[in-house]
Amino acid sequence: MNLVLCLLCIMLIPLAAAGLALIHQGLGRSRSAAHAMLASVCAMAISAIVFVAIGFSFAGFAGAPFHSIAAGGVGWDWLGAAGFFASGVHFDGVDPVGLSKALTLCLGMFAAGLAAMIPLSAGTDRWRLGPICLASALLAGLIYPLFAHWVWGGGWLAQLGTNFGMPGFVDMGGAGVIQVVGGSMGLAVAWILGPRRGKYSDDGMATAIPGHNIVQVLFGCVVALVGWMGLDSAASILFYGAGVTQVVGVVINAMLSASGGCLAAVAITRARYRKPDASLSANGWIAGLVAGSAACAMVSPVAAIDIGVIAGALVTYMIEIFELKLQVDDPGGAISVHAGAGMWGLIAVGLFGHFSDGTRGGHLLAQLVGIATLLGFMLPLLYAGNLLLNRFVPYRVDNDGDWQGMDIRELGAGAYPEFVVHADEFVPR
């Protein structure tokens, strides 16, 4: 029964992808909108194929073979070793174990796609399609599975307890596995690409480049909510054994975290700029979903609101710091929304989670070990991997393309050929 529920929840996950794709393109320029959508679709597509072909082998699943390394006197399960091309998964059986395995493949396929879509938001308006495809393959085939194995596949982070008498690292809905990994890659990509032409003046002042379609951005938020409820529920059932009543809590918490995140961003932007900022409010909504997913089935509704409010507040400040202080041009706010709020969500597991065993301090420590791994190992790995790819296939469009927009430059046609658009504001000539 729970596994049927899990399957149906997985079927909703593409709506999270659909919502994020709408948000990404809507926060970018109209001259790059078709490119942004096609890049999202291609990232999903490549990730699905590459994850099924090789990524799933490395991600593995509880009970599958794995590679282990001995260090400090104990064995560290660091890499899955399931078959390539889903060879160990059979779809014609009726046993629950086989069904779980198939569901793990299915969920992983969509999760890898979500992770691969996140960096697109940071690279909007200047990241070329070819490198996007290669980077998605790298993420879905090698880097995402690594961390997914450590957390969801029975790897060393999940088993901190076995080696250290600590509780395991917990990430019920993928705040770390999907969001922080994707957001960290967004940071790596934004560093490599540099800002859009015209984003920063010579004296370092940032120009606001508003998103070209806020209606789609906010519609995407509601669509993404449905996908997120599916994602959080499915992962909670599959990796943490959540029951049906707990899943009701997951659905309620997802809505409340998103609500808290959005309203916090509305209130803060209104207080600071006298008018609420619609784009940041949308980012607050998604930040609430991101942060709430880590502890989705183990916190009360009140805690879910708190987690969302803090995520929404955090993101409004973090986006400003990245844009103005650090001069990292992240058009969709992916770094703050996915990596920033995701890390907060992982900490919130330790602060708010109901655990049946272990001390709160122990759980908090386990979460910090996971975050340290994300920042200290995954981010450098993502940066190095993308830097290497960028050597061979330059990520950034040339200067003319930046001015023309990605649609004309890379696809040869605009997204809205019949609509009259303001062609050249924001761009120095």
Place this chain on the structure above:
Amino acid sequence: MNLVLCLLCIMLIPLAAAGLALIHQGLGRSRSAAHAMLASVCAMAISAIVFVAIGFSFAGFAGAPFHSIAAGGVGWDWLGAAGFFASGVHFDGVDPVGLSKALTLCLGMFAAGLAAMIPLSAGTDRWRLGPICLASALLAGLIYPLFAHWVWGGGWLAQLGTNFGMPGFVDMGGAGVIQVVGGSMGLAVAWILGPRRGKYSDDGMATAIPGHNIVQVLFGCVVALVGWMGLDSAASILFYGAGVTQVVGVVINAMLSASGGCLAAVAITRARYRKPDASLSANGWIAGLVAGSAACAMVSPVAAIDIGVIAGALVTYMIEIFELKLQVDDPGGAISVHAGAGMWGLIAVGLFGHFSDGTRGGHLLAQLVGIATLLGFMLPLLYAGNLLLNRFVPYRVDNDGDWQGMDIRELGAGAYPEFVVHADEFVPR
């Protein structure tokens, strides 16, 4: 099994919200489109938090404590008294009673949000965001739960029988609880706000102000269908014990009612104006969904078509009467579509429903008691509540804001900053 089905149906309800939000903004002006979407998202968000915090306590659920008042020799269950902040709901159990309770909270949270979104459609292009948030909190925290308790929480309308030997008032999918309540608030808000600038000339002639994006409106109709199928199914299972096969009927009936409503509006507008009106056809589709939801699991497919056709026809005339005769400016047609078609749906329960006991006349009478309560008690209450709020926080944007559009006025940025729009048609200068 049925409760798992119910949970998954609930997860589809946000698609109804997503569809309605698209419809609302598409039927308004482009200069207020981002505001319309943000208002929808904020109304959902506030409603969710306030309903979980306090509204659920008043809405209650069958078997929960309640407040009762003695009048006419019998006790009237008039208000729920469950715990605040969902304190009585536990998500870690496995018993069906606890699961039902959690599902009731979850469904109520989304239902309150839907009700709160409906009046936005009547207030499009002139209702400010701050008052929208307060009014949503008032609705979700106090007024919606009142009527929801009476119908779905075991209150006096559901128990007409116990006190009077009458059948209970029946509203399977929320045509009264959600739609008439929301639509009545739309009427109250439209009265308080008055028409948009330029809508009526000095001699009382109405100017047609067409919606700015009909593609989104019609797309929203199809998206809302999925959400509505979820809503009708979930409420039928949870509050009326519908079985799986009945839920199949609910899904079929939702599609047929929407179809009947849409085609009736197409045919009538074509007959009257020589060309079908796309906006009214969309309104007819939603009116079919609204009217069909009251009796969704207790009528045959043929009756569902009839209910939809009458709803669609009703709405085309009703929108005209409100716009031209009563000079109530309701850009999205929310009053007719939600309150009008909703009341028709409640009557249709008595006319078409298959009942296992009671006379048809008795059921019809029970439905009329419910409608009388909506018109005689809920509408005045909604009007008074909003009038009071309007005292402290003026609902209407000032004259400049009406001319500028809500996006620039309240959010400081337009929804489509790169598209060239006709800036000033329809507005007298």
Place this chain on the structure above:
Amino acid sequence: MNLVLCLLCIMLIPLAAAGLALIHQGLGRSRSAAHAMLASVCAMAISAIVFVAIGFSFAGFAGAPFHSIAAGGVGWDWLGAAGFFASGVHFDGVDPVGLSKALTLCLGMFAAGLAAMIPLSAGTDRWRLGPICLASALLAGLIYPLFAHWVWGGGWLAQLGTNFGMPGFVDMGGAGVIQVVGGSMGLAVAWILGPRRGKYSDDGMATAIPGHNIVQVLFGCVVALVGWMGLDSAASILFYGAGVTQVVGVVINAMLSASGGCLAAVAITRARYRKPDASLSANGWIAGLVAGSAACAMVSPVAAIDIGVIAGALVTYMIEIFELKLQVDDPGGAISVHAGAGMWGLIAVGLFGHFSDGTRGGHLLAQLVGIATLLGFMLPLLYAGNLLLNRFVPYRVDNDGDWQGMDIRELGAGAYPEFVVHADEFVPR
């Protein structure tokens, strides 16, 4: 359990319709966009009512009465004979047989609507709304049910084995029943309508008329994916007895086929025109879904990728052949995407399917018999039916309407009245 899963999958099918509607309008002109959406909604609506009223009787279901004809010494089950107006379906029972029957009605209702929407894509920008409604009724009431009965209702194609010792014709997700039937009607309609004004110059050169909103087209692809996963899963369970684990395979395969189709189109258009074509890539995605649906629950993930890649490649060439060589103006590519890729999918059943009995040659032969029936009987029938309707109600808008656009001509108002559009490119004056 499986039937509850089936029901929930059916509830997702309207998302396939929503996605296709977005794609159709986005690939057409802005001046016909509202018309395209309203036509999609009306086609769904009419199909639902007509299918429930009469089509279901002819489509029938396994175990229902049917008409049989004796030829060549054996009996051919050629037409269902269930009750009209769903009279044989009861929604208040609890037995699995009654539930299956109700689900068959429900699935058929949506499937007929999908089939009826497909030809709209070929008739975009010139097919009038009245004839669209009549043609949808003809398809959903008579023609679709015929073929659906033969394949899904226990008719002669499903029972090839009984009469010939051959395996039965297999179409798990409707690649033939829905897609080829709909796409063939698209071809018939495109023939009858002729090309749009300005599409071909006097010397036969084709003018490219790009879609007016590629963002919506690509967003529609992701939304359609969810609906397709529901459709393939529901039909596999209901007509081919697929179990839960097989349905996980269906979901994975749908994603992989779509991915393969999209990436193949990206790669091929890039290789041929130096830049990937976003519209053709979207068509490749849908072609992958179409082709993959035939064998959805009986192939491995690797085969699903292959099926999708070949479908995507096929469609890029086929669209060009229809547009340039055959001078058939099919704005949305419906003929290639639905009929072309659908036939490939039916063949792929024979090439890639895992069968428990029968030889691969036998299965391939059965699939070819089905395709021959589609091309040799259904296509002429569709052409004749539409030609006849066209006699009485001319399909094509007049020359002025072609220039004005369908929105002004048939609906009296544009889809985007506030946006400034390029009014007259592509149209000779």
